[in-house]
Amino acid sequence: MHLSEPKQVEMFWMMLLARRLDERAWVLHRQGKIAFHISGIGQEAAQVGAAFALRRGEDWVVPYYRDLALMLCLGYTPREFMLSLMGKREDPSSGGRQMPSHWSLRRVNVVSHSAPVATQTPHAVGVALAIKLRREDKVVLTTIGEGATSQGEWYEAVNWAAVHRLPVVFMVENNGYAISEPVEKQMAVEGAAARACGLGLEGVAVDGTDALAVYAAVARSVEKARSGEGPTLIEARMYRLTPHSSDDDDRTYRTREEVEAAKRRDPLLRMRQHLEAQGWLTPEGLERMEAEAKALVEDAVDYATRAPYPAPEEAAYPVFSAEVRRG
């Protein structure tokens, strides 16, 4: 499961781009230019690690709202992200109908996902069932926050996948909090991986700030799923470095010291240091990357700002399939 130098550098690039886009989203929100943002800052390593373990564009992905870095790896573009933040007509997820970061991207096999948490898990199991019924050589990756694993339907879905040995990888992005509630208020076990033991599938906990470790864990689970050995539950442990969303003030439930300490374990920093230690990333190389990311972010913001909003009459469709306007 070794990843070549260019692959590892590419991983870092994806993490960096996601981070800079995400930071800009916060700025846009403060400027009153967007209504809502929910962030993936601190979770990029796990998302990129998982994405690189897939046959991207072929395997199915049923993501959750923090997965910007995962989406970028699959081919979602900075422009598309900005379009969605601004609720523009050209937003590929929904044409401005759904909240930002509720991804849907048919062209790379990303299944539409909704806002009630854990609803994506049974959907992912259904996709895996379809793969099995059609005897396709594909797998499904689905992600979720640790808090959402307290939902009954999450258990129902994971249990079912285990019983039917479906080709699905469940990745829990355990960022320590569900809004204000720390993990201990969601589960009496130490982490989501331990939830696997009563459901009859393998549960693996991995350092979610280490992209390579997550890659290795997901790659192994994907192989298992492809060879008919059923699902795996992976818990990637990390820390949510931002408030829950642009509606949240996290100072009411966690100390600044705690957040500062977590920043020292920033996954972006970790990957950078790793590449530098290998001699794969020079200061000039990093500077070039930063400049490129900045240019892409600027371009995306400009493009999305100029893009038209949906026309008022577009509010009325497409409620049913016959009303889809394609093209």
Next chain:
Amino acid sequence: MARLTMREAISQALWEEMERDPKVFIMGEEVGVWGGTYAVTRGFYDHFGPERVRDTPISEAAIVGAAIGAALVGLRPVAEIMTINFAFVAMDHIVNQAAKLHYMFGGQMVLPLVIRTVGGGGRQLGATHSQTPDAVFAHFPGLKVVAPGTPADAKGLLKAAIRCDDPVLFIEHATLYQLRGEVPEGDYTVPIGRSKVQREGRDVTIVTYSKMLDISLKAAEELAREDIEVEVVDLRTLRPLDMEPVLESVKKTNRAVVVEEGWKSYGVGAEVAARIYEEAFDYLDAPVKRVAQVEVPLPYNRTLEQLALPQVKDVVQAVKEVL
């Protein structure tokens, strides 16, 4: 009288009931340390402690299910469902259990349960955070459904709900928490199942509730400048539905418009209009008009969202159409 916001009024009701009766306790997602998604229970955790102000896992079915269990054996839980959209996750407990246990078992055990939740759109939160499915819940016999539109009613009705031995779904509106109004001093309740005339007028009756009360009162102001006097009846409770003030008003004005935020099909307006036709048909000088949400999942984009929600101008226009 004090001028309070809706948030303060609801918060006071809960606080006073918890002080009054040790059997009352709160549980839900984020209700404790965070003080609730809409800050209604801010300060409760420190004052009443984690025993009575319980942060739960993200498990709506268990929140309502466990509240039912606790209520059946004599406690008075106030279960909070973060938004009404997530009540669908707990639908079995709400409509198959809470609404039916008392009847199915011949009234052996009462179910003094309050489910507090938040409905409504207008905050750009997308279709699955913005619904107004009040009528869906009001469909089920056995479940009381309350949706206040003023701070005074919110306080009095919530206190009544907590003291009530039946399950009550108490629906607050996401965009009304800052609304200010006069609230009586001291302990008082507002009876569940009583509609109220919130503005008197002779020309047209508007029947409405919750956020649409505010919209309707604004429309009434506008119409008054054109010398059209609208009477606004606030349902306040959707089940049991009190039609008396509505029918009395219609008998006086001979015209009615029903304004609701939810979708028109099979909605509150459909029910109210049907009852008016059944019980006051001979008094009507025009067909009853309904103002409601455009029949789409509520879009995120602000322009589209506002377009889909009923606005003051829609109410004004509907009133003019029945004149």
